[in-house]
Amino acid sequence: MADPIVDRLALIGIGLIGSSLARVVRQQGLARHIAVQSRRPETVARARELGLGDSYASDPADAARGADLVIVSVPVGASGTVAEAIAPALKPGAIVSDVGSVKTSVVRQMAPHIPDGVHFVPAHPVAGTEHSGPDAGFAELFRNRWTLLTPLPETDQAAVETVTRFWVGCGANVETMSPEHHDMVLAITSHVPHLIAYNIVGTAAHLEQVTQSEVMKFSAGGFRDFTRIAASDPTMWRDVFLHNRDAVLEMLARFSEDLTALQRAIRWGDGDMLFDLFTRTRAIRRGIIEAGQETEAPDFGRTPGAGKPDPAAR
Amino acid sequence: MADPIVDRLALIGIGLIGSSLARVVRQQGLARHIAVQSRRPETVARARELGLGDSYASDPADAARGADLVIVSVPVGASGTVAEAIAPALKPGAIVSDVGSVKTSVVRQMAPHIPDGVHFVPAHPVAGTEHSGPDAGFAELFRNRWTLLTPLPETDQAAVETVTRFWVGCGANVETMSPEHHDMVLAITSHVPHLIAYNIVGTAAHLEQVTQSEVMKFSAGGFRDFTRIAASDPTMWRDVFLHNRDAVLEMLARFSEDLTALQRAIRWGDGDMLFDLFTRTRAIRRGIIEAGQETEAPDFGRTPGAGKPDPAAR
Ligand SMILES: NC(=O)c1ccc[n+]([C@@H]2O[C@H](COP(=O)([O-])OP(=O)(O)OC[C@H]3O[C@@H](n4cnc5c(N)ncnc54)[C@H](OP(=O)(O)O)[C@@H]3O)[C@@H](O)[C@H]2O)c1
Ligand SMILES: NC(=O)c1ccc[n+]([C@@H]2O[C@H](COP(=O)([O-])OP(=O)(O)OC[C@H]3O[C@@H](n4cnc5c(N)ncnc54)[C@H](OP(=O)(O)O)[C@@H]3O)[C@@H](O)[C@H]2O)c1
Numbered sequence: 001m002a003d004p005i006v007d008r009l010a011l012i013g014i015g016l017i018g019s020s021l022a023r024v025v026r027q028q029g030l031a032r033h034i035a036v037q038s039r040r041p042e043t044v045a046r047a048r049e050l051g052l053g054d055s056y057a058s059d060p061a062d063a064a065r066g067a068d069l070v071i072v073s074v075p076v077g078a079s080g081t082v083a084e085a086i087a088p089a090l091k092p093g094a095i096v097s098d099v100g101s102v103k104t105s106v107v108r109q110m111a112p113h114i115p116d117g118v119h120f121v122p123a124h125p126v127a128g129t130e131h132s133g134p135d136a137g138f139a140e141l142f143r144n145r146w147t148l149l150t151p152l153p154e155t156d157q158a159a160v161e162t163v164t165r166f167w168v169g170c171g172a173n174v175e176t177m178s179p180e181h182h183d184m185v186l187a188i189t190s191h192v193p194h195l196i197a198y199n200i201v202g203t204a205a206h207l208e209q210v211t212q213s214e215v216m217k218f219s220a221g222g223f224r225d226f227t228r229i230a231a232s233d234p235t236m237w238r239d240v241f242l243h244n245r246d247a248v249l250e251m252l253a254r255f256s257e258d259l260t261a262l263q264r265a266i267r268w269g270d271g272d273m274l275f276d277l278f279t280r281t282r283a284i285r286r287g288i289i290e291a292g293q294e295t296e297a298p299d300f301g302r303t304p305g306a307g308k309p310d311p312a313a314r
Numbered sequence: 315m316a317d318p319i320v321d322r323l324a325l326i327g328i329g330l331i332g333s334s335l336a337r338v339v340r341q342q343g344l345a346r347h348i349a350v351q352s353r354r355p356e357t358v359a360r361a362r363e364l365g366l367g368d369s370y371a372s373d374p375a376d377a378a379r380g381a382d383l384v385i386v387s388v389p390v391g392a393s394g395t396v397a398e399a400i401a402p403a404l405k406p407g408a409i410v411s412d413v414g415s416v417k418t419s420v421v422r423q424m425a426p427h428i429p430d431g432v433h434f435v436p437a438h439p440v441a442g443t444e445h446s447g448p449d450a451g452f453a454e455l456f457r458n459r460w461t462l463l464t465p466l467p468e469t470d471q472a473a474v475e476t477v478t479r480f481w482v483g484c485g486a487n488v489e490t491m492s493p494e495h496h497d498m499v500l501a502i503t504s505h506v507p508h509l510i511a512y513n514i515v516g517t518a519a520h521l522e523q524v525t526q527s528e529v530m531k532f533s534a535g536g537f538r539d540f541t542r543i544a545a546s547d548p549t550m551w552r553d554v555f556l557h558n559r560d561a562v563l564e565m566l567a568r569f570s571e572d573l574t575a576l577q578r579a580i581r582w583g584d585g586d587m588l589f590d591l592f593t594r595t596r597a598i599r600r601g602i603i604e605a606g607q608e609t610e611a612p613d614f615g616r617t618p619g620a621g622k623p624d625p626a627a628r
Contacts, residue, residue: 101535126532126534126535127534127535128534128535129612129613130612130613131612136612145534146531146532146534148532175531181523184523184524185524185528185529185532186532186535188514188517188518188521188524188529188537189518189524189528189529189532189533189535189536189537190532190535190536190537191536192514193514193535193536193537193539193540194536195573195576196510196514196573197536198576198591198592198595199569199572199573199576200502200506200507200510200569201595201598201599202572202591202594202595203502203565203568203569203572204502204503204598205594205595205597205598207502207565207568209495209498210498210499210502210503212598212601213601214499214503215499215502215503215598216598216601216602216604216605216607217460217489217605217607218440218460218462218499218500218503218504219503219602219605219607219608220440220441220442220459220460220607221415221440221441221442221500221503221504221507222503222504222505222507222508222511222543223502223503223504223507224599224602224607224608225507225539225542225543226507227595227598227599227602227608228539228599228608228613228614229536229539230592230595230596230598230599231595231596231599232592233592234588234589234592234593234596235589237588237592238585238588238589238592239585241580241588242580242583242585242588245580245581245583248580249577249580249581251517251521252573252577252580254517254521255513255514255517256570256573258513258516258517259509259510259513259566259570262509262512262513263563263566266555266556266559266562266563266566267559267563269556269559271552271556274548274551274552274555274556275548275549275552277512277513277516278512278544278546278547278548278551278552279548280516280519281512281515281516281519281541281544281545282544282545282548283519284515284518284519284526284529284530284541284544285515285538285541285542285544285545287526287527287530288530288533288538288541290530291530291531291533293530293531293533293534293538294533294538294541294542295616298443298444298445298450299443299444299542300542300614300615300616301614301615301616302609302614302615
């Protein structure tokens with residue numbers, strides 16, 4: 001166990017991300033005191049049952065009071081309200097950070113409320129699952145994943161370093177970029193993929209030619225992977241799309257252009273164009289596996305024995 | 315181990331599907347003799363090394379000669395040529411089947427070559443992975459998955475029953491439908507999902523704003539799941555799109571219409587429309603899990619400890 005990185009940590013919001021932080025901070029001894037906050041009494045009660053923190057509050061100001069590091073883990077549409085609520089309670093020299101999947105909008109919402117003498121270091125751990133709430137978190141969520149920091153040019157360098165050490169303590173790799181670039185990168189690697197997953201599941205649910213029962217039974221041909229993504233939290237994702245509108249629309253336009261070209265290739269029987277694209281896309285997957293961001297097990301290791309050369313003659 | 319269902323089984327093509335069949339047939343004792351065929355000498359040699367069959371051939375007619383059941387597991391664009399090649403060697407009363415992901419076209423290609431007195435029962439196991447070749451197969455691939463049979467109205471009922479028992483012996487559930495309906499169901503549950511996965515990976519590979527290295531490093535936010543699907547075999551999938559053109563184009567048109575509506579909702583900030591869709595899509599996933607076609611582990615159980623309520627206070 002390392003030395004604590006901060007004395008008092010406040011976790012505002014204790015869902016998948018907040019509770020994963022609570023677990024890894026406890027496991028790695030990254031803070032001496034964890035103050036947990038959630039909006040609804042039932043979530044606070046559940047966090048207490050799970051023993052996620054050292055103190056519990058429903059008012060964000062109560063949790064943030066006296067904290068050295070405050071991490072806001074709520075849907076991005078609520079960031080401004082939360083920043084406003086904690087502002088009066090922040091002590092001088094405190095660091096405020098967040099985990100929101102969108103950064104330009106979060107900076108725009110939160111920065112105006114951050115008092116002088118308090119440091120603001122926006123962050124986004126690129127890690128998650130389709131589940132929500134305090135039960136869904138686990139200490140390993142951030143391990144070997146990337147956390148992106150988007151500090152403003154004027155942000156105190158020591159504060160950025162503290163937040164970096166905090167995330168490294170959680171098992172993550174850390175990289176810094178501008179909020180605008182972050183939002184473009186995430187639009188293509190996360191937001192548009194979620195949008196098209198939600199979309200195809202929606203399309204499949206409303207066909208006259210194919211019943212919902214058929215869609216479910218025969219989903220192992222690819223569809224079920226999309227439904228996992230499309231089972232992600234509606235509030236979180238509504239907020240992501242509303243708050244990263246421009247980058248999402250730009251990437252979506254590119255996706256649609258490319259899809260039109262594919263559609264034309266199918267219509268005209270251009271097998272070479274299809275074969276060529278389908279060959280190039282494999283290189284990206286190899287790169288992701290080499291970058292340590294994916295398992296090599298076929299079908300995500302979902303099928304027993306998958307991929308193990310298993311001499312049949314036994 | 316059950317009684318063999320057939321005496322002599324010929325597997326024409328010994329890639330992922332053919333070699334999975336070889337393994338489960340051996341394991342379950344479904345045939346007395348497995349005759350293995352593949353086009354290239356190196357694939358035949360590898361199948362021999364793996365001990366997948368009892369005899370080996372590179373000429374499909376040699377493998378099919380005297381077989382009671384012949385299963386053709388080659389890219390759908392090659393089905394006609396293979397049917398023509400095996401036709402002269404088929405014995406009266408033999409059953410010819412296949413595993414192609416498209417059925418109308420396969421019926422159109424193969425049926426004209428099937429001699430009188432030989433039964434033709436087209437089939438499609440809705441199960442697979444992104445890997446190919448004889449090393450990729452495993453005996454459990456078909457377990458608890460669906461195999462769809464698309465016999466013609468005039469097909470011998472006893473032959474359909476034999477093929478049904480064969481697939482049940484492989485661990486599959488079996489359902490019968492028309493080739494046309496099959497192609498529509500698979501267009502939405504498998505073919506269009508693959509197409510949009512290939513497409514988004516292609517889009518991501520060609521952006522000016524975001525580098526390929528960024529796409530790979532930060533892929534854990536959703537993108538990597540699409541790359542698995544987009545790593546599937548280019549030949550197989552080119553053939554699927556060329557041979558299921560009409561149903562794919564029809565379903566793709568529906569997908570695009572729906573995507574345009576989503577795009578408009580994002581542009582105009584219609585959070586309710588987004589929230590409503592994102593809520594409805596969760597029901598489909600629940601249905602798939604209840605139908606036994608998906609694991610409940612978050613992130614496909616890819617993350618250690620995922621989802622297990624893990625009291626942090628230890
Ligand atoms: N899920 C992912 O995969 C993922 C990955 C990376 C980043 N993120 C980001 O992490 C943040 C939290 O996501 P999550 O998955 O942890 O969500 P979650 O599991 O749904 O938890 C949300 C937390 O925020 C609170 N909350 C919800 N609405 C609120 C509001 N209007 N005002 C104040 N508090 C509110 C909830 O409180 P109650 O339960 O008490 O209502 C709960 O404590 C989001 O900004 C998201 O973009 C998510
Ligand atoms: N992969 C899946 O997820 C999946 C799922 C369900 C159904 N299917 C269907 O199963 C069939 C086989 O797919 P697979 O994944 O098993 O493919 P695979 O692993 O690539 O194996 C293909 C087999 O077909 C042979 N072959 C390739 N091109 C040929 C040609 N032009 N003429 C004759 N033989 C040829 C190959 O022989 P050589 O290696 O000797 O060249 C090999 O034995 C396809 O029709 C596909 O639609 C696939």
